[in-house]
Amino acid sequence: MPKFSTLFSILFFSCFVASANFDFNANCLKAYQNVFELKLGTARQLIAAEKKIHPNNSIVPLLENYVDYFYLLTTENKSEFERLEANKEDRIDQISDDDKNSPYYLYAQAQINLQWALIRGRYGAYFTAAREINKANNQLQENAKKFPGFHLNGIGLGIINAVMGALPDGVLKTTLSTFGLKGNLQAGVNMLDKLAENLPKSSYEPFYEETVFNYAYVLSDVAHSPLAYTKTMKYTARIADSSLLKAYLQAYVCARNGHNDEAINILVDKPTGAVYQSFPYLDYLMGIAKLNKLDYSAAAYFERYLQTNKGVNYIKDTNLHLGWISLLKGDSSGFSALMTRIKNSGYTYHERDKQALNEANGPIPNIDLLKARLLFDGGYLTKALTALTDNKVEDFASAKDKTEYYYRLGRINDSLERDDAALSNYQNAINIGKSLKYYYAAKAAVQMGKIYEKKKNLAKAKSSFNIAINMKGHEDENSIETEAKQGLKRIGG
Structure with missing residues (x-):
């Protein structure tokens, strides 16, 4: 994330330190920045130091939740999700006992609710996720009325509007409708676009990277926008190259939107080292990108993903792609073995894994159609x-x-x-x-x-x-x- 001057720091803190117990001080800000570079170990150390010095700072439980959120996104580990979920209510309790006159009072609670809802939805826990989304929406709406100049409310409200406006029929949509919660996809996209455009010119600049992370997700996966590539590349350009999250966002959106060689180059040049959170999905993504140009060295990346991944998603889909490589190389027995493996291993939480199972149960693909x-x-x-x-x-x-x-x-x-x-x-x-x-x-x-x-x-x-x-x-x-x-x-x- 771009550095900012001492003068900017003074202006920032004068804007944001609403009370002693919601103190987004320099140490907290540094921890927050490390989260969004996926340097989660460093972020944990900084948060632990802040907790020791200022045990009553209610920004700490919010930052702890950010760390858990990105840890669970990068590991996709359901057992870790179940272990860490117990932290949620303790964090909400600490925040809810604090200063109700701070713009962070409702905002921090809403962020925690929304983050857990987004993770929970990945495992099909739709009823609880719906309650958390509804709670987060109510908290953000109330906060926006109390603090209309607190622009961070727009991040969560933008996500909720976009996701709700594009939600397919199913349990989550039905449950949310019982709360009277409806979204508007375009309104959500517009909120996030406005924030991405204007935050760098404001005292909220340190929250730019979080805004872009959510905006890129909405454009590519929710709105399926033809502008996903150009907007993502535009808004991520000013983020520091030391951010692994930047590399992920750019590579993902490039791979999803027909800029395959660019995706490969970004993944080759991504920042590496022990300081970064392990992110097996990037091997899966490289496998996808390589195979999309019929480069069978993709198999090594898919195999590495299966070896290092501790999560529940993309296992069936990875085996499907390995099966396609066997088929394209003329190894029909290898293809058949991998189709059997799809039926017997992995999970079907993710749509790609559901589709992989459908294809494993279907006829053998035609080679020319598969190449196309x-x-x-x-x-x-x-x-x-x-x-x-x-x-x-x-x-x-x-x-x-x-x-x-x-x-x-x-x-x-x-x-x-x-x-x-x-x-x-x-x-x-x-x-x-x-x-x-x-x-x-x-x-x-x-x-x-x-x-x-x-x-x-x-x-x-x-x-x-x-x-x-x-x-x-x-x-x-x-x-x-x-x-x-x-x-x-x-x-x-």
Whole structure:
């Protein structure tokens, strides 16, 4: 994180030290900065020193929760989550006994509630997560009324609005609706964008990195925004290169948005050393990026992830990718063994692991379709198209493969801005695959809707989004339906 002058420090502390027991002093600020560089060991030492000197400083339990939050995000370890969860109420109790006239009084409690809710949701504990989100939202709303100039409220409110506005139908959405809590995706995105733009020009500059971390997540994973790459790279540029979190954010968003070579370079150049929190996911991410350019050295990264990961997510998905490498190398027995391993190991908390299990139970992928899929995901559009050049729909025996063939062609042509070809491909995918259990036809309808939306043909956009919504019983139904509903909301349908 950028350094700031002594004068700025004086201005910062005069703004933020609301009472002696919510003292975001220099030591606390240094601990906070180390958290957001993923130097969690250093942060723990600084927090322990602060606790010894100022045992009643209620910024300490907030910082301790930040450390636990990022520790659990980087380890994905459910047993550690269950162990550390016991700390939550003690921290809330200490804060709630403190100065109610501080802007940190409600803010700190809300942050702790929201952080635990976001972690809890990863393990399917939706009812408790919903109660915590509702509590955090109420606390932040009240704090915003009491302290309208305390801009940090916008971080949590931005996340809650965005996540709630894009939440697919399911237990969490149903439970939150019982509290009367509704979100607005665009409002949440706008809140975070405004903060990312304006914090560097204000006394809240030290909280910039946290804002960008949450904004990048919302853009890429919640809003699925076409601006995710440009915005993330813009706003992370001013963060210090010593931040492992910066490397993660940039590599993740690059890999998710077709800037694959850039993702690989960022991961190669990431900061390393014992001072940083162990982060096995980065090996998984490198494996994904390598395989998306059909570089089979990806296998070494996937194997390392399986060896070092102590968490519950991406195990099935990692084995799926290892299976694809075997298949692409002509090792059908190795592929079969890995499909069996998917069925017998790992968990299905994460959508990628659920999809991996679906694929392990499905037919063997067609090699050309698999290559096109991987190359497209990496942003290698011309190579992806070349992978399908020698194929015609008649070359594929199953309705699944015929549907996927048209869907893959549609996605490639769509990204190459060949709208007419993409629309034709998508329509063919819908015609063949609308009654199948695979996601291709429904997703094709959503993509058609987006093209028509871009062309300002709102009647056809609405029709396409509704076609997607009306398809039932397929993979990824909830998230595709939610994406289609968001499209309807954008066009006023």
